[in-house]
Amino acid sequence: MEILIKNICCIGAGYVGGPTMTMMASKCPDLIFNVVDINKTRITSWNNEDLSKLPIFEPGLEELIAKTRNKNLFFSTNIKEAIESADIIFISVNTPTKTKGLGAGKSSDLKWVEASARQVAKYSKGYTIVVEKSTLPVRTAEVIENILKTAKTNSKKEEISFDVLSNPEFLAEGTAIKDLDKPDRVLIGGDNKNAMIALNNIYKAWVPEDKILFTNIWSSELAKLTSNAFLAQRVSSINSISAICEVTGADIREVSRAIGKDSRIGSKFLDSGPGFGGSCFKKDILNLVYLAEYFGLTEVANFWQSVVQINTWHQKRISEIVVKKLFGTVTNKKLVVLGFAFKANTNDTRESAAITICKNLLNEGANLVIHDPKVTACQIENDLDINPTKSLETDISSFIAKSGAWKHSKSIDNLAIFNDAYAVLILTEWGEFRKLNWNDISKRMVPPAWVFDSRSIINTDEVREAGLNLWRIGDGLENK
Numbered sequence: 001m002e003i004l005i006k007n008i009c010c011i012g013a014g015y016v017g018g019p020t021m022t023m024m025a026s027k028c029p030d031l032i033f034n035v036v037d038i039n040k041t042r043i044t045s046w047n048n049e050d051l052s053k054l055p056i057f058e059p060g061l062e063e064l065i066a067k068t069r070n071k072n073l074f075f076s077t078n079i080k081e082a083i084e085s086a087d088i089i090f091i092s093v094n095t096p097t098k099t100k101g102l103g104a105g106k107s108s109d110l111k112w113v114e115a116s117a118r119q120v121a122k123y124s125k126g127y128t129i130v131v132e133k134s135t136l137p138v139r140t141a142e143v144i145e146n147i148l149k150t151a152k153t154n155s156k157k158e159e160i161s162f163d164v165l166s167n168p169e170f171l172a173e174g175t176a177i178k179d180l181d182k183p184d185r186v187l188i189g190g191d192n193k194n195a196m197i198a199l200n201n202i203y204k205a206w207v208p209e210d211k212i213l214f215t216n217i218w219s220s221e222l223a224k225l226t227s228n229a230f231l232a233q234r235v236s237s238i239n240s241i242s243a244i245c246e247v248t249g250a251d252i253r254e255v256s257r258a259i260g261k262d263s264r265i266g267s268k269f270l271d272s273g274p275g276f277g278g279s280c281f282k283k284d285i286l287n288l289v290y291l292a293e294y295f296g297l298t299e300v301a302n303f304w305q306s307v308v309q310i311n312t313w314h315q316k317r318i319s320e321i322v323v324k325k326l327f328g329t330v331t332n333k334k335l336v337v338l339g340f341a342f343k344a345n346t347n348d349t350r351e352s353a354a355i356t357i358c359k360n361l362l363n364e365g366a367n368l369v370i371h372d373p374k375v376t377a378c379q380i381e382n383d384l385d386i387n388p389t390k391s392l393e394t395d396i397s398s399f400i401a402k403s404g405a406w407k408h409s410k411s412i413d414n415l416a417i418f419n420d421a422y423a424v425l426i427l428t429e430w431g432e433f434r435k436l437n438w439n440d441i442s443k444r445m446v447p448p449a450w451v452f453d454s455r456s457i458i459n460t461d462e463v464r465e466a467g468l469n470l471w472r473i474g475d476g477l478e479n480k
């Protein structure tokens with residue numbers, strides 16, 4: 001029997017819920033999308049008239065919001081109403097690693113998923129399809145089903161029933177709109193064919209049918225974790241080789257290019273950097289580790305755990321290199337940090353390598369001036385857990401006299417940020433950092449000044465010609 005869908009609810013208006021529903025709303029103008037969240041501030045930002053003030057920065061998102069918002073896409077905190085009217089509900093809430101209790105440090109904290117399922121059980125009407133959009137440990141669908149099954153009637157004593165599907169999201173931040181528009185695949189896991197077809201009917205509006213895969217629910221959950229684990233593994237692999245390059249005289253860019261030409265390996269995801277960040281890679285691998293340990297697969301658990309361990313080691317390695325190059329001490333030295341987001345084209349800093357590297361350098365007594373085109377001072381303060389110093393940009397001597405202090409710089413346009421700096425560290429590959437005028441910058445710095453390029457984005461000739469010392473990730477000749 002065909003299941004007709006008209007009203008869609010998404011619980012969770014974050015980096016996944018917001019862009020995903022916006023894309024669906026733009027492709028399915030006859031359907032109504034209600035995106036709800038318990039976070040009032042976030043919803044207010046989603047509804048902000050000024051599209052530059054949306055809660056997340058994502059290229060192409062503003063245009064799509066302008067096309068759909070308050071037409072067939074609505075952001076609100078009215079969770080009850082959105083659930084009541086929904087034929088299909090996407091659960092798109094956060095699933096961070098548990099910080100305490102059973103499985104702490106590895107398994108996902110499902111309290112937000114559980115709360116969402118309970119809200120669905122309380123307010124839904126008639127038959128509803130519930131879709132896991134969040135990334136979840138294998139067999140979480142069972143947990144959701146169990147919660148829903150106990151509710152035979154809703155708060156108004158009306159009969160209710162459900163089907164649970166898994167439909168993990170594969171978008172990457174910074175390219176979310178492009179990824180959603182042309183996904184490599186859409187995965188629909190479940191056991192009720194009619195419910196799966198109903199969800200398929202939404203995607204069919206713009207995704208070619210051969211890209212939509214039907215699987216059983218557990219394969220779908222595991223495929224999402226595995227996909228992230230494989231991607232993270234590639235980054236850890238190439239970063240581990242960058243360390244070998246630096247001591248042997250090889251160049252990681254040349255090695256990447258050479259191995260990427262092998263069609264079995266492929267050229268994507270082979271850029272060595274300061275270590276992978278983002279809210280999901282570490283969390284999802286640790287989830288896999290927990291699963292393997294739970295089933296007594298110790299060797300499997302150790303294999304995946306090492307991908308995270310190498311990443312942590314690599315971030316520490318970079319901060320140590322900075323200290324060593326600056327004559328073994330950075331105490332009271334001003335260092336300019338360019339980039340704080342975990343990758344370019346996003347304002348997200350979760351698990352950003354910049355957090356670890358900056359904390360390590362602050363611990364060593366360095367004074368940091370941090371600039372990122374999209375990350376706010378308030379976000380950096382939260383991440384570093386240290387208040388920024390109040391000294392003015394011009395009051396450089398009092399800033400330098402401090403030790404382990406940091407301040408934010410909104411702009412790098414007038415180059416004042418580089419005055420009296422001992423080094424510049426590039427931690428995120430923002431396009432604007434590629435165009436810096438190193439000749440002008442070098443005149444403002446304290447010789448022998450250094451540039452540390454952890455993303456391989458700057459013109460090495462220009463830096464050298466400006467008389468600056470250069471360290472570049474995985475560059476065996478440059479770093480001698």
Ligand code: NAD
Binds near residue numbers: 012093094169170171
């Ligand atoms: P997020 O933290 O940005 O957003 C989650 C939102 O859910 C928050 O705004 C929070 O207030 C809201 N929420 C929590 N409990 C709620 C409840 N009971 N009712 C209503 N709202 C509630 O997280 P995110 O980055 O969007 O990730 C969401 C899920 O998607 C995670 O499982 C993540 O692993 C997965 N995922 C994320 C990405 C990504 O690029 N960020 C990509 C693919 C998958």
Ligand code: UGA
Binds near residue numbers: 169170171273275277
């Ligand atoms: C990643 C996956 O790419 C998405 O498919 C997935 O949906 C998402 O996680 C998720 O589940 O959250 P995301 O974390 O947004 O997306 O960004 P990526 O482009 O994967 O980058 C992750 C980290 O790896 C970044 O810190 C990035 O700088 C780093 N990276 C990536 C490298 O250091 N080198 C590379 O070649 C690629």
